[in-house]
Amino acid sequence: MERLDQQMRFVAEIGKLKSVLRQTMLAVPGRRENSAEHSWHLAMMAVVLAEHAPSGTDIGRVIAMVLVHDLVEIDAGDLFLYADDAQQARQEEAERAAADRIFALLPPDQAASLRALWDEFEERRTREARFARGLDRLQPMLANLEAGGGTWREHGITADLVLAKVRLIEEGSESLGRYARDLVAQAVRAGLLAPAAPDWAG
């Protein structure tokens, strides 16, 4: 029974992801999104948008990857996408320490396989990881559009900064990358996203 007890301790521990708040604002209800419901939304996107992944992509693996990708935030918290390099580096270190602790709650074979999934997502070398990372970039863009600008307006993010992030979506899926570029143009036209800051403003 020890093995099942370890699995259940992990199941209980990961429930804490429901209290990790992201930057993303939800239009309905008016509050920040938590990382557990975000992960569910990504898994549903993987199911529904599977045909936009490069042929041969193992969607089951993409789904498992997006389900576990944010578990490290239980210890490390969520970092805003546009944080500076020093903050990103500190975050990466905190996330690795969190992965060491959290996955080790599981029996060793499962700890290793879930950790490998998380590493794969982070390293972005396989087509599964690139597709999963693309979904993770696209979902907050959809949320910002729904929320009338959301974190873009809140933090004064401009279209050129968003387009730099869209590259990661394109690497995961050609058609979703195109869709994301169109979304940016649409958000600029609708006044939800400021166009690029002029050179003299930098």
Place this chain on the structure above:
Amino acid sequence: MERLDQQMRFVAEIGKLKSVLRQTMLAVPGRRENSAEHSWHLAMMAVVLAEHAPSGTDIGRVIAMVLVHDLVEIDAGDLFLYADDAQQARQEEAERAAADRIFALLPPDQAASLRALWDEFEERRTREARFARGLDRLQPMLANLEAGGGTWREHGITADLVLAKVRLIEEGSESLGRYARDLVAQAVRAGLLAPAAPDWAG
């Protein structure tokens, strides 16, 4: 592009599951659980507890099933597990109407396959559905234990009522059924769950 637009309308619509509140109380943070984060937790349980499913169970299908199983609550809301028969019947009707509306947002082929997944979960005939339903029963029990009694105390639920629900977990997985029975005994010993109401109290 019409197909992708339909898919994206569905992706936006299902975000509403984040505002459907369940009865389940979360110990941390102290609030009711929403159906989106609940669905994520079930999907993670399917990943971690896969070895407790009967041999030959397609876990990918179980995961897809738990991801979509509560979407109908966007229209129909969540019903407490111990609601009476009349309430259950009204709920079933509302959920079927919700399934008709929500899945139809997708392109027809995907609408049919996700609807089939939802029907399979409801009908509980395949081992995948029985395992998924078992997880859906087990997760609130774990939450009640963590929350010091949770909805059991709140609604004066007794151990005999909980054990009647445990049968559904046993149908999905022998070892998880045994685990759930032990949990009930443990909750009674800890005073978190009242033992069966005496006959004269009925």
